[in-house]
Amino acid sequence: MPFSSANLAALVQGNAFTLWQYRTTDTRSAVTAAGYFAAVAGSMRAGDLMVLQTTDAVALVPIRSGPTVGTGVTLDGAVGPVSLVRTAGQNFSLVQAAAAVVRSIILAPLAAGLVAGSSIPVSATIIGPIGQVVFSLRDSVGAVVPPVQVVTVTAGTAAASFTAPAAGSSYRIRVEDAVDPVLGAISGSFSIGTNLGALMLLESDGRLLSETGDLLQQ
Numbered sequence: 001m002p003f004s005s006a007n008l009a010a011l012v013q014g015n016a017f018t019l020w021q022y023r024t025t026d027t028r029s030a031v032t033a034a035g036y037f038a039a040v041a042g043s044m045r046a047g048d049l050m051v052l053q054t055t056d057a058v059a060l061v062p063i064r065s066g067p068t069v070g071t072g073v074t075l076d077g078a079v080g081p082v083s084l085v086r087t088a089g090q091n092f093s094l095v096q097a098a099a100a101v102v103r104s105i106i107l108a109p110l111a112a113g114l115v116a117g118s119s120i121p122v123s124a125t126i127i128g129p130i131g132q133v134v135f136s137l138r139d140s141v142g143a144v145v146p147p148v149q150v151v152t153v154t155a156g157t158a159a160a161s162f163t164a165p166a167a168g169s170s171y172r173i174r175v176e177d178a179v180d181p182v183l184g185a186i187s188g189s190f191s192i193g194t195n196l197g198a199l200m201l202l203e204s205d206g207r208l209l210s211e212t213g214d215l216l217q218q
Helices: none
Strands: 008-014 017-023 049-053 057-064 073-077 104-107 119-127 132-138 144-152 157-163 168-177 184-186 190-192 202-204 207-209
Touching (some): 104 168, 104 184, 119 132, 119 168, 132 157
Parallel strands (some): 017 049
Antiparallel strands (some): 008 017, 057 073, 104 119, 119 157, 132 144, 132 168, 168 184
């Protein structure tokens, strides 16, 4: 019998590709003859695939230009289907060894009596495979007071120094692993006092001078 569009269905469509299904009472040789699918040549594209179900075979065939149906692969039928037997054997094994690695950062106590403009020496003891640490000075809300300092660990220790910022309270020092910032330590809060030395007056010849030597007007 001739081609029947009612027996043709698009199973999958996408990316300029269609998987067709065609079921018929014709034989495979009749269906694969030139011009059988001429009525739907405008819908089929070269490279599409078709699941072909005929009276004597079930096959998966490619669509060529025209459209002409290619030889394809016979999945089942009385015409001597292609038999594909594929076996494979593979041995796979996985051995995983794990060991605990201790890493720790211990921040040393800070010096007392810090005043604005003075030096704040900081140091930390490093345990484990940590190559660099980052020291930072934090204000009362946890914001970083620039600059941060990246220090290379030497013989299990790292040290840095900050210039004390303006007078205030609740300052902290934080030190963390440069590679893994989750690993770190933070100091207790501390205060920075006003530099009272900047307010001292000098006396010369019975007159008061400022710290810079300027005469104070009376």
